[in-house]
Structure formats: C-alpha cells, structure tokens
Amino acid sequence: MTVLEPFLFPFVQRSLAEIILLSVAAGLLGSWVVLRGLAFFTHAVGHGSFPGLVLAGGLGLPPQLCALVVGLLFAGGLQRLSRARGGAYDVVTALLLIGALAVGVILASDVFHSGSDVETLLFGSLLAVGAQDLVLAGVAGLVALAASAWLGQAWLATGFDPDGARQLGLRSAAPDALLLLLVAVTAIAALTAVGVLLVAALFVVPAATARLLTRSLRALQAGAVLLVAAEGTAGLWLSVRINAPPGATIALVSGVVFGAAAALRAPVALIVASRPVSRGG
Amino acid sequence: MSPADLVGVLVEPFTEPIVQRAAAGVVLLGIVGGLAGCWVVLYGLSYAAESLAHGSLPGLVVAVAAGLPLLIGTSGGLLVAAAAIALVARVPALGRDTAVSIVISTMLGLGALLALAPSTPRGLAALLFGDVLGLSTADLAVGVVVAALLAVLLAVFHGRLLAVGFDRETAARLGVRPGLVELLLLVLLGLALVVVVPALGNLLAAAILIGPAATARLVTRRVPAMLAVAVLLAVGSGLAGLDASYQLSTASGATIAATILVVYLLALGGVMLRRRSAPSAGPGGPAVR
Numbered sequence: 388m389t390v391l392e393p394f395l396f397p398f399v400q401r402s403l404a405e406i407i408l409l410s411v412a413a414g415l416l417g418s419w420v421v422l423r424g425l426a427f428f429t430h431a432v433g434h435g436s437f438p439g440l441v442l443a444g445g446l447g448l449p450p451q452l453c454a455l456v457v458g459l460l461f462a463g464g465l466q467r468l469s470r471a472r473g474g475a476y477d478v479v480t481a482l483l484l485i486g487a488l489a490v491g492v493i494l495a496s497d498v499f500h501s502g503s504d505v506e507t508l509l510f511g512s513l514l515a516v517g518a519q520d521l522v523l524a525g526v527a528g529l530v531a532l533a534a535s536a537w538l539g540q541a542w543l544a545t546g547f548d549p550d551g552a553r554q555l556g557l558r559s560a561a562p563d564a565l566l567l568l569l570v571a572v573t574a575i576a577a578l579t580a581v582g583v584l585l586v587a588a589l590f591v592v593p594a595a596t597a598r599l600l601t602r603s604l605r606a607l608q609a610g611a612v613l614l615v616a617a618e619g620t621a622g623l624w625l626s627v628r629i630n631a632p633p634g635a636t637i638a639l640v641s642g643v644v645f646g647a648a649a650a651l652r653a654p655v656a657l658i659v660a661s662r663p664v665s666r667g668g
Numbered sequence: 669m670s671p672a673d674l675v676g677v678l679v680e681p682f683t684e685p686i687v688q689r690a691a692a693g694v695v696l697l698g699i700v701g702g703l704a705g706c707w708v709v710l711y712g713l714s715y716a717a718e719s720l721a722h723g724s725l726p727g728l729v730v731a732v733a734a735g736l737p738l739l740i741g742t743s744g745g746l747l748v749a750a751a752a753i754a755l756v757a758r759v760p761a762l763g764r765d766t767a768v769s770i771v772i773s774t775m776l777g778l779g780a781l782l783a784l785a786p787s788t789p790r791g792l793a794a795l796l797f798g799d800v801l802g803l804s805t806a807d808l809a810v811g812v813v814v815a816a817l818l819a820v821l822l823a824v825f826h827g828r829l830l831a832v833g834f835d836r837e838t839a840a841r842l843g844v845r846p847g848l849v850e851l852l853l854l855v856l857l858g859l860a861l862v863v864v865v866p867a868l869g870n871l872l873a874a875a876i877l878i879g880p881a882a883t884a885r886l887v888t889r890r891v892p893a894m895l896a897v898a899v900l901l902a903v904g905s906g907l908a909g910l911d912a913s914y915q916l917s918t919a920s921g922a923t924i925a926a927t928i929l930v931v932y933l934l935a936l937g938g939v940m941l942r943r944r945s946a947p948s949a950g951p952g953g954p955a956v957r
Contacts (some may be wrong), residue, residue: 644775
C-alpha cells in the first residue's frame with residue numbers, strides 16, 4: 388500500500404470531507420470550550436447521546452435526530468439539576484453521564500441485542516458517515532462561524548469576569564446558554580465520526596494544543612481549526628492502515644501532538660524565563 | 669402474590685452459587701465505594717474519579733493481552749493516568765478539567781486501539797462495562813484486603829481529611845499539610861478503583877463511588893452519618909441491582925449503575941420538592957447553597 392492509498396477509497400474520502408467540515412465547528416467552539424472550561428460538559432453531552440444512538444439503531448430511526456433529541460434533553464436536564472443543587476455540578480454531571488452509559492448498555496445488550504455495533508457507537512466508524520452527516524457538519528460549521536462572530540465579545544467578557552460583565556449591563560445568561568446549546572449540537576454532529584466517548588478529541592485537545600502556542604483569540608481559533616483538520620486527517624489515515632475505529636486513532640494522534648507541543652513549549656518557556664537573568668549575569 | 673412469595677422471588681437469585689459470589693463482591697464494592705466516595709464528593713473530585721476510571725483502560729487491555737491479573741493492569745493504568753493529569757494540569761492557561769479531558773481521551777483512544785488489535789483475547793465490552801458475575805476468588809480476596817486497608821487509613825486520617833476538606837487555610841495553620849492530605853486522598857481513590865474497575869468496568873466504576881455518597885450528602889451534613897448512609901446505600905443498591913439484573917436478565921454492571929442513579933434522582937427529587945413546599949424558598953428563588 389502506498390502512503391496515500393487509503394484516501395483513494397470513496398468511503399474514506401467521505402470521512403475526510405466530514406472531518407474537514409467538522410474542523411470549522413470543532414475548532415471555533417473548541418476554543419471557547421477551552422477558554423470557558425466547558426470540557427466536562429462537552430464530554431457529558433457526548434456520553435449523554437449514547438442511549439439515543441442505541442435507540443435509533445434498534446428502532447431504525449435516523450441516528451442524528453435521536454442523538455440530538457436525547458443529547459439536548461440530557462444537556463437540559465444537566466443544567467436544570469445542577470442549578471437546583473447549587474454547587475454540585477460535577478456530581479450531577481458525573482452521575483448523569485454514567486447513567487446514560489448504563490441505560491445505553493442495557494438497551495444495546497438486552498433489548499435490541501445490538502452486539503458489536505456498540506463499539507462502533509462508542510469509538511466511531513469510517514463507514515457510518517453518510518450524506519446527511521456531511522450536511523449536518525457543514526451547517527454546524529456555518530452556525531459556529533456566525534455565532535462566534537456575533538457573540539464572541541459577550542463570551543469573552545463573561546469568561547473573564549462574569550460579575551463585571553453583569554455590571555456593565557451584559558445580560559450574561561442568554562449568550563452563555565446559546566454557547567452550551569451550540570457545543571451540544573455540534574458535538575452531536577461529530578458523533579458518527581469519532582464516537583460518543585471521544586468527542587473531546589475534536590473539541591478539547593486541538594484547541595488546548597493551540598492555546599499552548601498562542602495567546603491571541605484569533606490565532607487560537609485559526610490554529611484550533613487547522614489542528615482539528617490536520618489531526619483528523621492523520622487519524623483517518625492511521626485508522627485505515629491499522630483497521631481501527633477512527634475515534635481511537637484521532638484521539639491518540641491529537642493526544643500525542645498535544646504532548647509534543649507541551650514538551651517543546653516547556654524548554655522555550657524556561658529559556659524565555661531565564662533570559663533576563665543570563666543577561667544580567 | 670402473597671408477601672412471602674414476593675420475598676421468595678426476590679431471594680431466589682441468591683441461592684445460585686455464582687450470584688452468591690457476585691453478591692459478596694458487591695458488598696465489598698459497596699463498602700469500598702461508599703467510604704472512599706464520601707471524601708471524593710466532599711473534596712469535589714467527582715470528575716477526577718470518573719476520569720481516572722476511564723484512564724485505566726490501556727492498562728487493563730495490556731494486562732489481558734499479557735495474561736496478567738486485572739489488578740496489576742488497573743493499578744498501572746491508574747498510575748499513568750494520574751501522573752499524566754498532574755503533569756498536564758501544571759501547564760499554565762489550561763484548567764484542570766481541560767487537562768483531565770486531554771489525558772482521558774488519549775488514554776481511551778489508546779485503550780480502544782490495543783483492545784481491538786487481533787492479538788487481544790477478551791472482549792472490549794467486558795472491560796468497558798465490567799463483569800460482576802465473573803469475579804474470581806482472587807478478586808474477592810483483594811477486595812477484602814483493600815476494604816480493610818481503606819477503612820483503617822480513613823479512620824487514622826479522618827481528622828486531617830476533615831480539617832483540610834472544610835477549611836484548607838486554617839488546617840495549614842494548625843500544622844496539617846493540605847497538599848499531603850490531598851495526595852493521600854488520590855491514593856485512596858486509586859485503591860478503591862482497583863477493586864471497583866474489574867467488577868463494574870472502567871466506564872461505570874465511578875457510579876458506586878459518587879452515587880451513594882452524593883445521595884448521603886443530600887440526607888445528612890454530618891460526615892460520620894454520611895459515611896454510614898453511603899455504605900448502606902452502596903451495598904443496598906448494589907444488591908438490588910444484582911437482583912434486578914438476574915430477574916430481568918440484563919447486564920449486571922449497567923443495572924447496578926442504573927439502580928444507584930435512580931436512588932440518587934429519587935433523593936434529589938425529594939429534596940427539591942421539600943424545598944419548594946418550604947415557605948422560605950419559593951419557585952424561581954435563588955438556588956440554596
């Protein structure tokens with residue numbers, strides 16, 4: 388097999404198009420996920436839609452629709468319950484996401500007998516990407532672009548200083564709710580590609596890598612989009628070569644890139660920090 | 669059906685030797701999970717508990733492929749995951765949640781790759797979702813030792829855990845070193861997970877740590893009472909889940925996790941209803957901290 392041969396298969400080309408389209412939404416919103424500390428929420432929404440996907444597979448319904456409905460119900464329930472408890476956000480999130488996994492497993496193994504499909508749902512599949520996935524990813528990208536341009540200032544202001552933003556008259560609740568909604572919807576658009584367990588590989592890790600390398604918001608967003616596209620492409624290639632689910636390979640590639648960036652950055656930071664000292668001496 | 673018949677039906681699964689062994693395992697899980705879980709909840713470590721359990725997947729898979737006991741794989745995987753999270757969390761500009769998320773998605777990806785390699789024998793599903801009915805005598809023996817060790821350590825360090833958990837700064841002035849106590853708690857969490865992960869799987873393990881403790885926290889504010897309630901709830905919902913999984917022939921680990929969640933949601937609903945009917949907090953009022 389020559390190096391580029393995997394990309395000659397039509398199903399791989401479709402997956403590649405899916406990843407490139409997803410990179411817009413994942414990179415832009417991923418930057419906000421990292422800046423606003425929404426990693427656990429993203430993780431939870433991915434897990435939360437798992438029973439929806441199992442249900443869709445068992446009943447022959449469109450998977451994106453079921454994942455969307457169940458994922459949004461989950462995200463809404465999460466917000467509602469965590470606000471009611473005031474401060475127990477991480478407990479409620481952890482329990483609800485484990486609950487979603489448990490319900491999904493019971494449905495898959497004992498109601499629908501979905502068998503090995505469960506692994507496909509958990510870690511993604513190259514073959515599962517269809518035309519509607521591409522449309523969904525494209526729409527998610529456009530919405531993310533529009534929302535980032537329109538609401539970026541509000542997200543930035545509440546992110547740095549929620550109390551100050553409120554005093555300045557920015558009503559912080561609506562833009563924030565919209566950010567959570569957008570993250571949930573676009574994460575669900577990514578499920579067929581990377582699976583329910585590894586949404587963070589697209590939405591958290593590349594943006595965190597870009598965050599290591601730049602302090603400017605524009606550069607962070609551009610870098611995150613490019614990293615999602617590049618790591619997704621590399622992960623897909625690896626996934627075809629070693630016959631593994633793409634979610635797993637993309638997660639591994641983006642984790643290794645993050646590790647390399649962090650390792651490279653550490654000596655640079657040390658040199659920068661020590662420069663004044665060496666000049667003075 | 670008379671009450672006696674009902675009891676007969678409910679007790680019937682426990683006459684099977686394989687269910688008796690699983691029940692012994694569940695009791696151990698309940699003790700370990702309930703005790704360690706209270707401190708996990710009090711210290712706000714729920715995300716860490718959930719993720720560390722996820723992060724042990726590559727270790728588990730390597731142990732299965734190499735024919736080593738799951739115990740060694742779990743502890744190895746936990747150590748690597750904990751060290752990686754500690755390292756990434758030190759990177760400035762990234763929060764702890766982000767660090768946890770990066771490490772866990774990488775570990776899960778690696779674990780899935782290893783598990784789906786042709787040379788790996790056991791199914792990935794059993795590692796992800798556990799196998800309560802497949803616990804060996806060695807697993808149970810390890811469970812007894814870990815439960816005893818955990819109980820002793822928690823009793824010895826109870827005062828220090830309490831002091832740091834409620835007021836870090838005062839505790840530091842009183843001569844307790846908060847950093848060391850937090851490290852100790854992570855070690856205890858790791859110990860508990862070593863017992864829980866092989867039984868409930870690395871995706872569901874955190875249920876028995878967080879669920880009963882969070883429910884106990886809703887019912888009582890006193891720590892000793894919370895520990896007792898959490899252990900009782902963990903053992904009780906574990907056995908009820910095991911019974912239900914036998915009666916309905918559903919996956920045992922998932923049924924136990926679902927039972928724990930249902931108990932928590934019922935308690936939460938009860939608390940919310942009581943707050944709403946109380947005259948001081950009307951509907952739409954500010955959340956009570």
